[in-house]
Structures are given as structure tokens and as C-alpha cells.
Amino acid sequence: MAFALCLPQISLSGTDALCALVEQLRLQPARNPLIVTEKALMQLGLHDTLISQLQMQGFDPVIFDGVIANPTDHVVAHALACYQQHYCDCIIGFGGGSAMDTAKVVRALIANPDKQVHDLEGIGHVQKIGPLLVCISTTSGTAAEVTSNAVITDTRRHVKMVIIDSAIIPDIAVNDPTLLLGLPADVTAATGMDALTHAIEAYVSTAAHPLTDHSALAAIKIITKALPKAVQNGQDLAAREQMTNGQFLAGMAFNSAGLGLVHSLAHQPGATHNLPHGVCNAILLPILCEFNREVRTQRFADIAQAMGVDTQKMDEQQASKAAIAAIRHLSEQVGIPSGLGALAIKETDIERWIAPALGDPCGGSAPRSATAEQIRALYLQAL
Ligand SMILES: [Fe+2]
Known part of the structure; x- marks a missing residue:
């Protein structure tokens, strides 16, 4: 019998986790991350430290802040278009489960351009692994930064599509509790x-x-x-x-x-x-x-x-x-x-x-x- 434990390659936790992330990213070839997030978090200024530190290290981050609660296939399509328009080369999901799930599915679609979101529904349909994916959690619950799951609403059928595939486990998971202090x-x-x-x-x-x-x-x-x-x-x-x-x-x-x-x-x-x-x-x-x-x-x-x-x-x-x-x-x-x-x-x-x-x-x-x-x-x- 074999027991499998599927995890991100690197997990960063603690009050300095964001700084540790920037150090890790310096080792990667990617320099143009798409930050997939929510407007409300932008307004709270939660990204400020990350963005300034990335810029100081020579990164050129692009922000997509169109994620909504219970993200839909349309949201994923908009985020993917943003990635392509700005020639991004890696993805950072920043937020709760909605932002991280959107980021995970964008990664899957970049690597599998012949597929649409609903083609990925179920277990093991992603096939190819996409670009570097970082997930930074700003809530304490979904664990989307750790897992191979993403849930996206199909706007045509009004159902939640559950996508499960090890190809969408983030490469780097970040849990910095200082990001949670303002959570209602x-x-x-x-x-x-x-x-x-x-x-x-x-x-x-x-x-x-x-x-x-x-x-x-x-x-x-x-x-x-x-x-x-x-x-x-x-x-x-x-x-x-x-x-x-x-x-x-x-x-x-x-x-x-x-x-x-x-x-x-x-x-x-x-x-x-x-x-x-x-x-x-x-x-x-x-x-x-x-x-x-x-x-x-x-x-x-x-x-x-x-x-x-x-x-x-x-x-x-x-x-x-x-x-x-x-x-x-x-x-x-x-x-x-x-x-x-x-x-x-x-x-x-x-x-x-x-x-x-x-x-x-x-x-x-x-x-x-x-x-x-x-x-x-x-x-x-x-x-
Ligand atoms: Fe859950």
C-alpha cells in the first residue's frame, strides 16, 4: 500500500512570509507576474507591500482585480485575457479561495489552450502544467493555496464546476497572518x-x-x-x-x-x-x-x-x-x-x-x- 501526500513545492508561513516569497521569486526566471485578486482587497491596500517589494526587485507586476465571490467562467476568461495582453510569465493568486481558484484555472488554460473551463471539470482533465503559480491566502479557510482543487461557476448551467488535478497545485503557498488582521x-x-x-x-x-x-x-x-x-x-x-x-x-x-x-x-x-x-x-x-x-x-x-x-x-x-x-x-x-x-x-x-x-x-x-x-x-x- 502507498500513501500519497500532495503538496506545494514550497510553503511559506508566518509574519514574514511575504518577504520570504519575494526572496524565493528572485530565484525564478519569471519577471512579469499577473496578480489575480479582488477590488475590495486592492482598496484595503493589502497588496501594497508585495507590489513595492516586487518592483524593488525588478519585477513588473500586472494586476487583474476582477475576481468576485463564487468566480465564474467569465471571470476566468477575463483574467486569462489580461495575462495574454500583458505578456505575463507567472501568476500570483492573492486573496481568498475565489482569487486563488481563478488563478489556478488561468494557469491550467494557459497550458491547455485547446480547452475551456468546463472541459477541465472533474478529476484529472488538466493534462499539462502551466506557468509558475503562487497562491497567497488572505483568509483562513479554503486552503486553496495548498490544494489541487478549484471551483468555478458555470454561468450557462448555474452549477459549480469542481476541477481536481495535481497540475493546479500552486508551486508556492503563502500564509502571512498579518494579511488577516482586517478580515471581518x-x-x-x-x-x-x-x-x-x-x-x-x-x-x-x-x-x-x-x-x-x-x-x-x-x-x-x-x-x-x-x-x-x-x-x-x-x-x-x-x-x-x-x-x-x-x-x-x-x-x-x-x-x-x-x-x-x-x-x-x-x-x-x-x-x-x-x-x-x-x-x-x-x-x-x-x-x-x-x-x-x-x-x-x-x-x-x-x-x-x-x-x-x-x-x-x-x-x-x-x-x-x-x-x-x-x-x-x-x-x-x-x-x-x-x-x-x-x-x-x-x-x-x-x-x-x-x-x-x-x-x-x-x-x-x-x-x-x-x-x-x-x-x-x-x-x-x-x-
Ligand atoms: Fe471548502
Whole structure:
């Protein structure tokens, strides 16, 4: 048996990570990076240090700031056109999952000019690796800087296309907690719960192995402690740094162990109603944990322990249920809405999510598969 662990070549973390990145880039032949990012981040001046340091070192960065939340195939096309018009030679995704996913898919299209975004949907359709890709995370959750996944909305079909390929793992991942200090509490909460979902889905996945287990449990432990602190006080640099580490470890785990039905189900309201990915995950997480509990009882007992529950006097069943209670408590503590109903979702919205949820590739490593009827019932519970 062989265990695979797929990671970026270089991962830079800590308060000097941005400076360390510029040092690393000096060793590369590329000199004309396209920075793929969001307007809101530009307005906050988050890129200023990076851009000035790049310019000081003789780089000529070009900025594409047209990324939106839940990025679409159109956004990817615009970013690709910008890369080509300015004769760029490498890509820096700077932002949350949306910016980094856009950057990853631009890289794939540069190397595979005969393909469109929808041709890349699914597992292993990228084929050729593109130019140097750096991903700098400004949230603590998606772990897009670590992973081989990208999610892009197909504007024609109104579905989220999940692209999974080792050819889109960034070459360099950057987590600098100083970039997170201004992140609003609701975004901190949503992205942090996304990271917790990654760790839990990886831990109970059918593809979990000893290396992913250690990083998943460590991530659960760190996120449970640090997330409430980071939500309560965004300027808490120690909590921010712990969250960058926690979400990174969760990314390491799920990039090799895969995810599960929480993500498959969460992608659908995200696509049709443009809802935050982390919020959809957080709402669905305890429901799917309950669904999976009977086939992963011991693992959920481990999760309870990692979340700080004293399970010594509990049997396995009690401890596994305690994990779900701990997840609900953490969600409430950080202000996640109680259900999709609170986000204006109605029962009539559910039907069109069932087929794409069944076809979503994240479910491939789920510990328990679900029928269309079960998926409908799970969505109803989440209302
Ligand atoms: Fe996620």
C-alpha cells in the first residue's frame, strides 16, 4: 500500500512570509507576474507591500482585480485575457479561495489552450502544467493555496464546476497572518468553519491514511481553540497565526484524503444563490456528521476529543454524538446562521440541487453514499 501526500513545492508561513516569497521569486526566471485578486482587497491596500517589494526587485507586476465571490467562467476568461495582453510569465493568486481558484484555472488554460473551463471539470482533465503559480491566502479557510482543487461557476448551467488535478497545485503557498488582521468577523467565522469541515471530512473519508489523519486531527484541535478568538478579536495576531496553521493542516489532509458530502451538498446553494461557501458548509456539517456517524463512530469519538470534549466517561456512541454537539456549539459561538432558511432559502429551492449534488466529485470519498431521497431529506434538515 502507498500513501500519497500532495503538496506545494514550497510553503511559506508566518509574519514574514511575504518577504520570504519575494526572496524565493528572485530565484525564478519569471519577471512579469499577473496578480489575480479582488477590488475590495486592492482598496484595503493589502497588496501594497508585495507590489513595492516586487518592483524593488525588478519585477513588473500586472494586476487583474476582477475576481468576485463564487468566480465564474467569465471571470476566468477575463483574467486569462489580461495575462495574454500583458505578456505575463507567472501568476500570483492573492486573496481568498475565489482569487486563488481563478488563478489556478488561468494557469491550467494557459497550458491547455485547446480547452475551456468546463472541459477541465472533474478529476484529472488538466493534462499539462502551466506557468509558475503562487497562491497567497488572505483568509483562513479554503486552503486553496495548498490544494489541487478549484471551483468555478458555470454561468450557462448555474452549477459549480469542481476541477481536481495535481497540475493546479500552486508551486508556492503563502500564509502571512498579518494579511488577516482586517478580515471581518463574519468572513473569519465562515472561512474558519470551512477549514473545520475540510479537516472533519478528511478524517472520516474513505481515502484517509495515517499522514492525513495526523494533520486532520491537529487541524481540528487548533481551529476549535483559535477560531472563536479570531472571530472575537480580529487583531489577535496569535489567533490569526494559529488559524493559518490550522487551515493549512486541514488543506494538507483533504488534498490527499478528499472531502465528502458536506461539500457536495454545500456547493449547490452556493452556486444558485451565491451564498458563502463556509456558511453553507457550517450549516450542513453537523447534519452530515449525524448521517455518517454510524459508519465512523470511533472516528467521531476522536473528533470530540480533538475538539476538547472530555470523553473519558463516555462510551464510543456517546463520544461520537458529543462531537456533533461540539460542532453545533462552535458554529453558534462564531455566529453561523442556524439554517439555510435564515438565508432566504425555501423548500422549493431544494429539488434542483439534488442531481448536481449527486454528481459532485467531492462525494467520491464520502464514508457513506446517499440516494437522491436521502439528499433531499438532508437538505430539508438544513432549512
Ligand atoms: Fe471548502
